[in-house]
Amino acid sequence: MEQEHRNSNTSSDNDHEREVAMGQEDQDSQDEYGNEVNMYDVTIDLGKTGVVERRGIMEVRCRSREVVHGRLEPGIGKYATLLVYDVSFKTIKKSRRVTWVKVEFTFASSEGNSRMPEVWSIAPAGTVPLLQSSQEETVRTLSKLTAGAPELLANVNASIEREKTVTKMTSDSARVIGITTCDEFGQQVGASWIMEENKALKSGVPSLIRCVMLVRRRDNRRFECNVSIDTKADWKTELGRLVGSTRETDDPVYFDPQLPPFSRLRKVDEYDLANLLSVDLDALAEIRF
Template identity: 30%
Template sequence: METEANAETVNLELFEAGGEEGSDFHVFNISDDHYHRTEALQRTGAIDISCNLKKVVHGAISPDSDRYATLLVLQWGFKPQHNTRRIAEATIELEFTPSADGGDVEVERISFDGSYSLMPTTQSESVTRGAEVSLGASYFADLSIGGKWEKTVDSVSSDAISVNGGMHLVNNIPPYRRVKWTLLENETQKSGIPASLTVAVLVSREDQEKFYCGLGFTCKTDKKTAAQSFFKKIPKDDPIIFQPDPREKGKRPHRNILYGDDELGSVDLEKLSDVTFTTIVTRATKSRE
């Protein structure tokens, strides 16, 4: 952990992807054929953090394309256990890696690619600047006048919660295989990042071999959260194993896995994505007969 002026940095590494012998992460997949793990990541503590694999579609970029494709949707949740706890900044990373027998995997598109603002706010300020002045005997023979000139400057500042996303190379070697999203709180309000972020990723592949997705997470919290044990445990997660072959169901098959869509390149990823700051329950009062 690295302490800064108003926040604590907690770095949960982007762990090695694959599954080869000798990897030093703890095993959380049930077996080598535990495909499309629903519970992608989970941390518990002053702030609970989770990532669930909501949907996966295996198919092709287009009917006339020579590239296979996979569409995946992940939902991240950030739930403070106390009203005074908050995450000021969070960075999510995914890294895709082919299996030992598979061809290359490339990130084609992601949702929230670029800079996005949520719930913008404005704040007005009036600043008064002044200086003492004196008019002496050179102007008035027997009178000295002292006073203060003042100038008021009105300014309006704006701020917002922001989501910044992008695709990146690994070790400066094409193609894109890593994606990253950064969430920043509204610094004026200091009310934390959104409670939920749903993102979509489209990757293309050379073949129908299985591939992997490693997850990473870094965040900055308020000082009270940092002073406590932020996470009860920080496990090293197995990567999610994706199996495009519909004949290989594996253990505990995910019910939201689809196969055979050959037009994944035309899917609007933004329609599959969402940002939620908080959920309001409008019918919380119930009567019993």
């Protein structure tokens, strides 16, 4: 009987472990809005809450904020997933700065017989000008005019210098450009954001961009996302970063649409899961200096 009891307990423990491994067990954890968060589900769903973390002279971080699975809109068979990520950049010294950034998300199916996810819409989208500036610029040009002296029948030349001054207004701005990217078949399988500094002010790029994506799915099977972040900085930062360093690669992020929402910005019940197309993506997006 004792052996049977031990076997029963072992079986129960194994079942318990299997439940945890499948993300079935709820843990006593809540986000700032009081939503229950299954921490193991978060690990399974996102691969990791922190998607990218690189430290050094330049620190680059990518953090998941929202992963909400549902339907694109009522009455049709298309599924959708709302994704929100915070991507931040920081240099250790105040005198250093990040001058250019490209953040790219590329989606793929995790199962061979599943249809490829498609990026339906993003925010911020298009070109967003920031920190606009204008200044007066004066340009001076010096030209020489040469006149011959034929009456002297000799190679006698006179050189006349003329100066021209032009004053004009020039303007510049930092920019954030958000676009969807396509594969070789023209399907929108990715989204990218490019950030450029205001070259006149040399103010660097924003310290944080909140990237928002609505991904359309044709089924409820698992899918994945590859995240790449490329950066450029002022020459001193680049020099310090490159000495003895190697390019890091990041593992794909995996998603399971069968798992419950993961939300850090809003209460889950604020989303209409049957109509994610109704979500105002611009209201979730953010650019912060």
